[in-house]
Amino acid sequence: MxxxxxxxxxxxxxxxxxxxxxxxxxxxxxxxxxxxxxxxxxxxxxxxxxxxxxxxxxxxxxxxxxxxxxxxxxxxxxxxxxxxxxxxxxxxxxxxxxxxxxxxxxxxxxxxxxxxxxxxxxxxxxxxxxxxxxxxxxxxxxxxxxxxxxxxxxxxxxxxxxxxxxxxxxxxxxxxxxxxxxxxxxxxxxxxxxxAQFIVRNQLPANGIGARTELDSVLAWIEENAHRDLTLMDIAAEAAMSVRTLNRRFQAEVGQTPMQWLTGVRVRRAQELLERSAHGIERIGRDVGFASAANFREQFRRLSGVAPQSYRNTFRDRHAG
CATH class of the missing domain: 3.40.50.880 (Class I glutamine amidotransferase (GATase) domain)
Structure with missing residues (x-):
């Protein structure tokens, strides 16, 4: 035995x-x-x-x-x-x-x-x-x-x-x-x-911005503007840094590039909408900042390991409107 x-x-x-x-x-x-x-x-x-x-x-x-x-x-x-x-x-x-x-x-x-x-x-x-x-x-x-x-x-x-x-x-x-x-x-x-589908990504500390990195203000700005069509230059301008310095600072302090962080914020927001709303997949992708439904599905699957609809089937609040 x-x-x-x-x-x-x-x-x-x-x-x-x-x-x-x-x-x-x-x-x-x-x-x-x-x-x-x-x-x-x-x-x-x-x-x-x-x-x-x-x-x-x-x-x-x-x-x-x-x-x-x-x-x-x-x-x-x-x-x-x-x-x-x-x-x-x-x-x-x-x-x-x-x-x-x-x-x-x-x-x-x-x-x-x-x-x-x-x-x-x-x-x-x-x-x-x-x-x-x-x-x-x-x-x-x-x-x-x-x-x-x-x-x-x-x-x-x-x-x-x-x-x-x-x-x-x-x-x-x-x-x-x-x-x-x-x-x-x-x-x-x-x-x-x-x-991967259970991970809460790129979330700032609940007790307020400023507890984790020197990038507090720009991370907060990304959080508030992730739904916009942001570029690396936009983020660098907000941070008052060159693109090279911004990339180096992000890698050192959060272990990601600025655009990777932005994508993680958008995917987290999409997960929340998939759980709590009845909006269609394409609308959710647009609402959180992805330029196309195809890109949304690709990035969502890459980070969470499942398609948006599969995620919704698993995690959706059945009482969500």
Missing amino acids: HTVAILALPDVIAFDLSVPVEVFGRVVLGNGDNAYRLVVCGTEPAVSAGPLLRIATDHGLDALAGADTVVVPGRNDAAAEVPAEVTAALRAAFDSGARIASICTGAFILAAAGLLDGRRATTHWMAADLFRGAFPAVDLDPDVLYVDEGQILTSAGASAGLDLCLHMVAKDFGAAAAATAARIAVTPLHRSGGQ
């Missing part, structure tokens, strides 16, 4: 931990036997799972050594220090050939163990900047639902753990077993798009 060890550290995200328990725990073979043996292990007999829950762990870290798969859920404080005995146990499990997967900010734990260096990986999009700063040797892709690097797998936030666990079931026991597990979880076996 394939043994799955789920690592529960203090401050574990309860949802992340429950996903592999529910998915792997309900896979049954043709003869009626369970496909997986599950163990929950940790550094303490019981660990916190947010302010309201505590979760018992029946096994210690030594259980990782005998596992075929190790699943590492995220923690609410992604930047929390990872105990040395945890990183050592994860490296030992990897060296012994175990498949190791993370859910959400569990990628921070794998990275702290050095298991993601030089590899492509993902994590929750809200933690992407923090992750990049802490682990520059990892090739982070925050736009996808999960990344399969063979022996190491990582997934994005929350329900992306479902996608990853179902993917592993399909690899272990075939698509039919994974499809059955998906039906039990009342979730699609494959979701269109990736994590």
